[in-house]
Amino acid sequence: MVSEVTYGNWLTHGELVDRDQAVACVRAALDAGITTFDTADVYARGAAEEVLGAALSGERRSSLVIASKVCLPTGDGPNDRGLSRKHIRESCEASLRRLRTDYIDLYQAHRFDETTPLEETLVALDDLVRQGKVLYIGVSEWTAPQIESALAVIRDLGLRSRIVSNQPQYNMLWRIIEPEIAPLCLREGIGQLAFQPLAQGVLTGKYRPGQEPPDGSRGKAGGRAPAFVGRVLGPQLLERVQDLLPVAADCGLSAAQLAIAWVLRQPGVSSVVAGATRPEQVAENAAASGKEIDDAVLARVDEILGDLIDRDPGKTAQMMAVRPEWRRTASSEG
Template sequence: MLTAAVAGGINFIDTADIYSNWAPDNPGGISETIIGDWLHRSGVDRAQLVLATKVRGEMHTGPFGQGLSRKHIMAACDASLKRLQTDYIDLYQTHWPDAETPEEETLGALTDLVRSGKVRYLGCSNYKAWQLMGALWASDKLGLARYDCLQPHYSLVNRAEYERELASVCSTHGVGVIPYSPLAGGFLTGKYKRTGKQPESARTSGVQKYFTERNWSLLAQLEQTGKAHGKSQSQVALAWQLARKEITAPIIGARDAAQLADNLGACELQLSAAELQKLNELSSWE
């Protein structure tokens, strides 16, 4: 899958140290290990890739096994580098805020990693607008490295969380945006139907909150727009995000080669102003 992704033109790979510690008897770090093994044997030019990972989640028990303290960040970064089999991380992201650690301690540790060459750029994920602003202010006033990008939860059925305040903060302060879950856990692919038996999937329970009349109408519009272009609903949903100038790229999570090829097809689709307006109206949160 990774080889196919790079062959298809993808150069950005996002993961986290805790992936996938939610599985039974899984301590985390497995995703980074898989990527590192692939990188070591694939022959891909490391310099042409942007490797992104995250820190914050619990990697072991004890007071320093998680969080954004200097002690945890330094140890977690070294562990990620080892698993990824590389000597630097292009984008190191705080996975979510840590209310128990002062922002200046977190940013101070991250700045040291940048200055040491272990990390190239910094990002954050799941931050609210006031948290991101506080971090940007601290970086500016204390002369510390700053967050250059934000990874928010954002899709056609989850717009308000990002658009209400974060969008303006990012555009004003030049913060890149790399949304996760752009297909809403598969809901926007069209695999879930208004009537009939839903597909058996570990994600089904998580997407049921999207089963509303408004969202079913949105799915119908995605299907109609897709048919007009000979594209899938997934491709239309991704193309809608790609049309937003402040978004660098949505993060996809293809399960197999067919899904990967379908997702990549969104790059070839340019929606008209009328099509974008219709999708915006049907998914509006205001």
């Protein structure tokens, strides 16, 4: 069981906000009833997990759901990435230390690793479940065929742990999971933990056509944030987002709350992963939980965004964690 809104700390803890502000955001999440927290070993090279672990220290562990991920590079060595047994085991142990916990509730394969046999990956994850270090496993940004292959391996090997979650990028604009991935997950009982529901903050309406990004926004921040936000900024899009504001107001919601409520309204979505740099943003995001929007609102959103909506399943992330110059041992290949 997860809260409808999950607090995520990508691009925030260890990068955009200092530790005190990060702790304040986590406290605001707890105060707002958020019980699920999402992070990854790669976020700020482990610093995000450290900050989250410190912020949650002292909380009743059984009341929390802590999710982390493994696959993307955490160092410069050949085994500091991917989904090999070695990296999964070592990364999990490091995450447990940083998070100050004995177990991770949900451990997700951050990307698919074509250099490692799928059987090796899934058995390694199953071993962590058997050892009690992980309770459930999931995937993030895998294609439908990759998920189907994993499900077949789990059945064929009779593994104890099954895939319970998929963490895709999903919002009003980016709907590439709808043709293939979402139907597959519905059939298999896999819940969606949708990230970037606000499209890097663009769907909040704070970025206005012809104006500089506002102070305090990701578009004006340091580090990697502006590059990510820049991918979705464009005058035509910004103008249409402004047209969404009265739709949100008619629902008694802010634009951010409408965007989150829209994702939660979609079939198979269990939770929306939303980050924040200020406690008030956390409270606003959490308030979208339980808000109902009807079919007429959904139709209006589609009408406004029109041809800017992307449903191409071929765009599911294919970024590989393991570079081709790294070779596996002969025994592993066999």
